[in-house]
Amino acid sequence: MRITDVNIDHFGVWRELDVPLNDHGVNVFYGPNEAGKSTLMRFVRGVLYGFRPQVDGSGYSNTTRGDAQGGLRIIQDGREHVIRREAEPGERGRARFDELDWGKSSDARIKQVVSDTSESMYENIFAIGLAELQELATLDADEVAEHIYGMSLGPDGERVLRARSTFEKERQRLLSDDRKAGEIVRLASRLDELDREMAELGDVTDKHQQLRMEKERLTAEIADAQLRRSDLERQLRGHRFMDRAYGPWKRERQLRSERESMSLLSSFPEDGLTRFDQIEHELTDHRRKRDALVAELDKLEREADESTGDTEIFQHECTVRRLGDHREELRQRERRLKDKQARHDALQEKLDARLTELGSHWTLDRISNAPLPSTGTSRLWDAARRYQLAGSKRKRTVKRYKKVVSAAQKRQNAFNERIKPLGGKSLSNAIHATQNRFDDIRELNRLRIEEARLSAASMPTTTRRLSMNSEFRDLPPLFYVLMWFFTLAGIVLFFSGLLWPANSLAGGNTAWIVGAIYACFGLMMAGACWTVRQHLEQFYGDPTFSETQTAFGSREPEPYNPHAEHDLTRVRQAIGDIVGKHNLAPTSQAIGIAGDVQPVDIDESDLLIRTAQRLADLKTLKKDEQQIQSRRNRLSRYREIMRDRQRNVTQRRREWCDVLRDMGIDETLKVDAAMKMWQSITDAHHLRKAVALTKDDVDSERRAVDELKRQIDRLMGELPSDVLAGSKSDPDVVITRWRSQVKQLDSTQGERAKLRRQARDKRREADLLDSSLQDLSTRRSTLLIQAGVSSRDEMEQRMHSMTRHRELARLIDDAQSELRSVTDTETELAIVEEDLLSFDSGRNKQSVTKIEGELKQIDHDLQAAHEEIGRVKSALHELANDRRAVSLRFEREQIAADLNREMEAWCSLDLSIDAVDQIRNRLERHAQSDTLQLASQYLDRLTVGKYHNVWSPLGERHLCIDDDGDQTLRVEQLSTGTREQLFLAIRLAMVRRFAQEGIELPMVLDDVFVNFDQIRTEAAVDTILDFADQGHQIMLFTCHLHLAHMFEAKGVEPVWLPVNAAALEERRAG
Template identity: 20%
Template sequence: MKIVDIHIYGYGQLENVTFSDLENFQVFFGENEAGKSTIMAFIHGILFGFPTKQQSSELRYEPKNGAKYGGKIRIFHEEHGFAVIERVKGKAAGDVKVALDNGTVGGEELLKDLLSNFDKSLFQAIFSFNLHGLQNIHQMKGEDIGKFLFSAGTLGTERLARTEASLQKELDSRFKPGGKKPILNEKFHEIHDLHKELKKAAAKNQEYEQLVEKKLTLQQEMEEITISLQELKEEADKLSEWKKIRSLVQEEKQISKELKEMGDFQFPVRGIERLEQLNQSIRPLKGQMISLQERIDQLKQEILSSQPDLSFLENESVLMSTLDQIPLVEQMMLEKQKCETRLTEMDEKLVLLKEKLHLSINDEEILAINTNIFMKNEVESIAKKGQKLIELQQDLEKRFQEEKDSLENIEKDVQFAESQILSEKERAILEEQINEGSDKKGLEIEWTTVKDKMKFYQDETKRERSLQQQRWIQFMIFELILLGFTFYSLKSSQWVLFLLGLIGCIMMLIFMTNNFRDSKQEDIRKTLDRLKEKEKKLQEKLQSAEFRDLSYLIEQIKLDDHRRDNLQILNIKLEGQQNQYERVIAKFEDWEKEAREHKKKLVALSSNLRIPEYMAQSHLDEAFELIEQFKLVGREKQHLLERMKQISLEQARIAEEVNFFTNRYLSETNKDLHKIAYLLRNKLKEEHEKYVKCTEKQRKLEDFAADIQQLNREHQQLQFEKEQLFNEAGVEDEQFYYEIGNKAEKKRKLLERLFILQEQLQYSLLNEAERESFLQIHHAEELIAEYNNKALTLKSRLTELQEEQASIKFEIQVLEEGGVYSELLHQFRQKKFELEKEAKTWAVYHVAQDLLANTIEKYKNIHLPKMLAKAEEYLSFLTSGNYQKIHLQRSGTGFLIERKDHTLFEANELSQATTEQVYVSIRFALATTLYENFHFPIMVDDSFVNFDARRTQKVLQLLKKLKKNQIFFFTCHEHLLNSFSKESILQLTKNTIEIHS
């Protein structure tokens, strides 16, 4: 599980705070009271509920400014995907709402499923790591450290060690062998003393013991009499019960005897009734079968007398198709007349088109000319190309004249510009005069620069001398202090300090000698000398040279530069215009080439179209269009001729088909097609009516056959059921069947009566064996009277014994009230009861200790080895291999730590820092082995403040290796931030929360 986002509505000092896109290793850095512990408690509260008011040991972090108490976190779960857990103030631990990305919404049950039913204490013990665990190690005695580490390796906290110590403390407070203060030891001594005093009192009270013995004898005799009275009462009750049920038992015996004499035989259940029902069903079935057979014979005769002409009906589709075509004959005649008229028009149109073309070729040759789409595209292309060449020729002629005029104008401008510029000799003279003037300005600027540098170095020399004097004073003061320290050490005979002081003085002198060399001032002095010499040379040069005013010369050079620039621009324009002129001439040449190609294609195309060349040059489109029209009209004429031929053939076919049906199915022949069609339709209708009637009768015949077949099956089924009844009864005819049926009915009634008797007898006090024995008794009244007399005698004796027992009790009471024995006996019994009560409490704690010891032993043998192997790996890493093994002690709960030289140490023998490293190794191993399937975030809150820098870096490196769990590291130590990437650090302040950079 990974925490992705945190949104705090209000929790402690934090209000409306959001953390987004949390890293796998997230560092929260801030000063004290910046909110680190609050964020950690907030995560615990959202996952497991807010602390209740009864849990005084935990802070509730309720907002003081009225903000909404609670917040939400967004997590990624390996099984359920992304989920949002929101908890706000409500009943008890707050109201929680869980929403999954797939739409599922739930409460505490869904949250427990996401958290694998972890509770808060277990989560904090395994995955929440703070300074508290390490502080416990510092506060423990030496012998308890091993137990604490073992407890941390099992539960993640010291609870196991606390529980074990608590149980032992409870046991020791109740009993110790040879002890005096524990409760059970005190009770044993008290009972022992009371038992001695009780024996002394009993020796003086012999009469009391005799009375007690006699009381016990009387009590035993009274119990025996009570048992005898109970037995007599039970015997009398049984005899009374027998008097009530004797007639029922005798009737039961009689019925059982009759059933035994009847023997075993089979007869169907409700056999007589079922046989009569079958007979009633069979009789009407036979009548129905006879009636249906008569109707079937009648229908067969009717079908034979009205059979249709099936061959005529089979040709119905062909006949109807032929008859439907008869009206088309007249339409075909009309269409044929129209075709003849249209054919005449086509001939006239062809003559007209041929005259327009005025070609010396016949019609077949015209029709053979290729006018497909490719030829048409070529005609259009060549025609467009010819028009385009004419337009291009006109455009080129116009552009040629324009470019020629522009070229002549630019050539005139160039000639004028060349006449305006200075010659090269005149320009060289002016530039030489200007250069001389420029040298003067440069020398003046250089002289000023040299003077500024000299002033800077002179100021720097003054500052350096002042600083050197200050440093010299400081070093002299330090030297004097060291000399004083050296003389003091010599005077007080502290030779080590004297030697140190002497070395310090010598080193200070060497340092002063090296530091106060005048190398820098020497360099500055040399630089000043060079600058002064340069200043002198420049001044001499300025005084010896002759200079004049340069403004006029510069203006002349600028004007010449401007004219030269204009000339250069005009030359460029001239070159461009010449290029344009040449391009127009080149285009003229390209046009002539294209014109020759166009003429060649035009000649080839006129040959293919069989038209003269002059016609192709001026009227190519019109000639091609007329040829297309001629071919179109010619094809249409061919289509009309073919259609007229098809009409004639179709008329002949229809007449032939009608004659076929007339000759085969009609007696009279007639040349009128419409009358013949009418007669054929009437005959078809008559045959259809015969076919329909015959089909209906055939369907009825099939229905009757199915009905009679069904009745036949029912009749056979009823006969089969009747024979089954006979077989079950073991007879062959109905007479024997009825005799056995009567016998079965009688047996049924006897069984019903027997069942009723047994129902009544099952509530009797007497069981079946007792009822059998009582059948031999004939004088039950006399036996009852005898039992009553014996009971009266025993009751009289019991009354006498009760009176004697009351007298003895009174005498014992008098003795107990008058002596010390009764008091001692009461005290002895009271102390014995208290001892038994305390012993039970001691036994409970002892059993709990045994259970805890057995559980620890099982954990040591099964789960602990895997955890210790990982803890050894972590410890070796944290201690750089100095400590490599963690061994279990053979008895009890504790560890032995093995150093790399194979020396074993108990936990209390290790240094404080090494003990903390063992604890850290065990805690991390517990989370990554025994709980490796639970990938909850591990939260560490400044738990390594007592480590030095090397140990701290080792722990941080180990944390970074725990890739399966998200790590939240809370710290207030800024020097640790260099160990993490900037993206993983969130900086917390008391007022705001910002990303650390």
């Protein structure tokens, strides 16, 4: 926005003032003091932001509208506008923008004109007088300060400031400035406390070492005492040992001397007296036993002699025994005879019954004369089998013949029916005629084709078509052979299947299944043959199949032949001959149109097919005829076979009858009856032989019985009457009684033998006792010799000496044992005989008493030492279990680690703060905001290079200035003029920044150079002019003529304000 004209109706001292301005550059208003320069400046501000109540009495009155009224003509965005404002009571005046209504709409538009810049900012930045320039506070207002301080360092500065602050706080947390508080102090203090506590606990290691040394000392003392005690105990043991050993040693010594004084026979038996008494006792006893045995022996011999018995009974022993044997054998034979007789009777009954069955004409003699069953049976079976086989063969042949005859008859009838149309002509002639006709028609067909070909050859572009020539193809003979083979095989298998089970009824149960499978297979083969034949006949019977079409289809067009016409005529003549020969009436269709390429005559083709079929039928008939003839031949052969079969049957029947006759059987053709009769004859034959054999056997048995009876009678006669004892007729009674007597005699004889044996035994015993008595006497003598005595008394005396000697030995052993037990208790001590010899019991006891006293003292010392070492061990144990030192050390280490970490953090923070300060310093010096950088440039010009840098410390609201000696000065340290130059430079910079941001307002300066010296004033003029050249509008008010002249000299014509007398008077009056 630029002001082009200031128009004041009434404002302060000004009435009807109209001042045109340059729309850019510097407008210098010169007027003496109280000329109304400041009023003019307030007017401009009042039009833009509203009139303020006048405080000094020189302004307008807000009581009436006409007290303040005027306007500004401005240019904005190339368009000219007029802003007028009039004072309003109680308000800051009403405004009108161009032709808009007074009031809000105009106010809003005016607000846009000033780019929403606040009045305070306008007063602090754009419209300043000397008073504003001299006060720093005008730059500390939030809206202005934000541009100078807040935004001065950007995001980096913000981060640096924040980091610096945080680091400092953290450092304070770790250690305060007075170094009396903080985490480090706390941790270090705790560490110190722990050290003190550990010191109070003492050096555990040393304590432990002392205790261990004490323990070792005590252990050594105990060991020494124990060693001493051990020595004393050993001495004590020695004394006690001597005391205990002396008694036994002395006793042994005395006993040994006594034993040595005794003389003894070394060979004297120790148990000699006992043995002597025992031998004497045994001698007495044996003698008594021997006498008793001799007496008993005599008695037994007497008794044996007395018991002899009747021995005559043994004279008839042999006879009686034979009688008994014969009697037993007789009973057995009589029993066998009875059995044989019963069997013979049974066989006889069977034989009679069989003869009855055979008939009255069959007798035993006839049976006897009949052939042997072994030969007759086989002969009869052979004849019967041959006869039956011949009969069955004949039967089958007849049956087969009948079937063949029937089939031949049927076929003959059919054949006759089929040859009837021939009218009595032979079949061969008919076939010959039909064959000729077929050949001619086929030749006609060929000629037709030739005709067509020749026609085509005579007409080069003609298209052709060839007809298919059908030809009957008969089935190959191999097919019929195979077909009949399968058919006949099927039939044979079928009947075989049917017959198989009949022949094997007595045999396998699965034979009929095989037969059924054969039958089914045969039927299947027959059916398959019939079907294949039907199919092939139909296939080959199709006339379209008879010609090879491919030959025609692939045929190339005939080349043009100039001689074809002649050949064509010849062919057509041949065709005519054939047609005439067989009376084949030509039709348009059959012959076709001359020159046309229709090579096939349809009627001729049908004729050809029919002829072929007829020829085939005739050939079939010919074959049937041949087959019928063949059947006839077969029938002849069958009849011959039948005759042979009949002859065979007759011969076999004759043989069968001969066999029957030879065997005596009634002639019959019934094989079964003949076989049954033969079976009966055979049975009778066998029975007859068995009866004869049994009869002989019964007879011989009976003869043996009679003989035995005779022998028994003879033996009975030989026995005396006393043996018979009245039982002359009953041999059994005789034998029984005799046996009783023999038994009694045997008993008496056994008793005597027993007595004899006893007597022998007693004698042997007596002999043994005699021998024993002899032996005992010898042993008694030997014993006396061994003992060196001659009697038992001497031996007894010698025995007493031996007993004493043994007692002395035992006593010596006891003494030695006692001495050994004493020495065993003290294995370390040895018996020295010299010591024992010089042993004094009294002295020994004194030594024992003395040693025991000394041991008691050592035990007491040891107990004290053990108690002491127990205390030391307890102390060591307590020390081992005392974890206080460990716990303190552990805690100390943790605290030390924490302190170390915090110290590192402190060091790090210290370094970080230094680094941040370094960065901050750089930022403050070299990365200030654009405003301060511009301000530095303006200050440099205004101060003619004396002060070149203006900057603001981070986070602080004050300015620092670096002079040409790089000395930094605060604002307070600057002179008034320099401070005003600094503030002017900052405002110029801010106006420049605002302009860059699109906020363009004219800058109004009211005598701001008054404190500038001449040089800096000129520098300021130049700066202002340059500033104006950059597009800024400046309204500079001054009351100093030299300043006006300075601008005038620079080509800026000042506006010479008139001396306002009214204003002057008004001020003077007020």
